[in-house]
Amino acid sequence: MASEIERKFLIDPLHPDVVALMETRPRSIRQGYIMSSTTGVVRIRIEDDQAMLTIKGVTVGISRSEFEYPIPVDDAEHLLETMCAKIIEKKRYHYPLPGGFLAEVDVFPQIDLCLAEVEVPSEKTVIDKPEWFGEDVSTQSQYFNNNIADRI
Numbered sequence: 001m002a003s004e005i006e007r008k009f010l011i012d013p014l015h016p017d018v019v020a021l022m023e024t025r026p027r028s029i030r031q032g033y034i035m036s037s038t039t040g041v042v043r044i045r046i047e048d049d050q051a052m053l054t055i056k057g058v059t060v061g062i063s064r065s066e067f068e069y070p071i072p073v074d075d076a077e078h079l080l081e082t083m084c085a086k087i088i089e090k091k092r093y094h095y096p097l098p099g100g101f102l103a104e105v106d107v108f109p110q111i112d113l114c115l116a117e118v119e120v121p122s123e124k125t126v127i128d129k130p131e132w133f134g135e136d137v138s139t140q141s142q143y144f145n146n147n148i149a150d151r152i
Contacts, residue, residue, distance in 0.1 A: 007138045
């Protein structure tokens with residue numbers, strides 16, 4: 001079974017390293033939720049010129065099952081327009097971390113929020129975080145994207 005183990009951190013958008021990162025070219029993401037409940041989520045995402053259908057299970061700790069499938073962009077656009085009440089728009093920046101990890105820094109301009117996400121191989125994995133990583137919010141549900149959609 002496919003799984004996702006992810007750490008999330010609030011970030012300081014005014015830190016010089018973050019300011020420099022934001023001068024690089026981001027990936028543009030639009031995503032919406034067909035279903036979002038206590039049992040999981042079904043999400044549609046368009047990232048630049050690619051689209052995905054993603055199904056995620058219940059989060060336990062910082063782990064959950066995840067299944068992703070590419071779909072045609074036209075289909076994703078239609079699903080976003082007809083089946084998703086709220087759509088998140090964000091810019092994603094990539095920042096390499098020591099140990100071969102990658103931080104995905106998401107900027108949500110609709111609600112003035114910046115988060116860094118790092119996928120790890122196990123819940124016990126320790127990552128070497130840059131100083132601009134703030135509070136670890138991995139288990140705080142208000143920072144899950146489906147709940148962020150409710151705030152928009």
